[in-house]
Amino acid sequence: MDTDLTKPIKPNMEPGISNQSFIFSYTDFTLLGFPGISRWRPLLAIPFFSVYLVILIGNSLIIHLIYNEKTLHSPMYFLISVFFASNMGVTTAILPKFLLDLLFQLNQVSLTGCLLQMFSIYFMSLCESGVMLLMFLDRNIAICRPLHYHNIMTKNFLVSLTLIVIARSFALVCPFVIFTSMTQFCKSNMILHFACEPLAILSLVCGDTTKLETVGLIIRILVPVLDGILLMISFISILYTAMKSATGKSRYKALNTCGTHFIVAIVASLCSLAYSSVWKMETVSVDVKHLFTALYIMLPASLNPFIYGVRVSEIRKSLVKSWEKRTNYSHHEMGAIPSLIPSLKQGPK
16 A cells, blocks of 8 residues: 555545546645655644744734733824734644644645634735724824824724725635636645745645736735835834934834834745745755745744843833732731641641
8 A cells, every 4th residue: 555645545436437537636635745854844843833832922912912911002002912912823823733744643624714814824924914004194193293103093993994904815715716616636735835825825826826826926026025015114204203303212112112112014025035035946845945934934923022021121021010919918828827827737626
């Protein structure tokens, strides 16, 4: 019996029917990430699970802090919490499935499951980009029009902007996923990737891929290019206004907050650039490409809580306050134990 997992599994056909009489399409696939180190693949679960744990704990902690601290109930921190939720969404769409593959070899996925994962990855990624743009817009209004900030950035306006970001992401991703579902996958059922990544899936498509390539091109132009241009315009406007009008402490605070957003955007852009560049190199091995994909997905999501936790003073102070409160409570509980010992020794009267 042939046990080579890298060979595609051919679908069952009725006897007497030739392969040339119809075009079949695979509906079940096998994900194979890091194929060059198949012997050591289970060990990859250790770093991937560790980083995933850091992402979940770090992002959840900041979201929990923003939700519970009344001093953080402002539009900027609401957008930061939505941004962190998107970070967790992207990684959760990929890593749990990949960890099951590494530990238990559960690497089979149906076409429907693959399309759902693709939708989740693309949708959350576009939401991340859109929310980052809203974060810069929020700071732009706060610095360029401070007297009208609370009148403009109302709760209803903030919710409307968030819904626009969600609707835009949905409208851009849905056509790509729908067109993918209508294509035929007859080249192979082996996806040489640890996730249903569009480039890996397109390599299995037989037939015309013009629609898919067109939609993919639109997404690549509208999101990174357009959002990047708007982000830079907003950042330059903030810098100009801060340098022109703000002085001393207010200038430092404005530039520090915007600088934090800018650092996060730069980290994401550099990871995206490295990921795109490596995938275009034909001389680079598949394992190296998968490594850069993993870094592109996990590195920004794991660093963002540390960047905001260290650089944004309100979040840093709230973290310290929460830590001191928990420490004092623990000391109080421990101090109450010795006082109970004499009464326990005396017993009931």
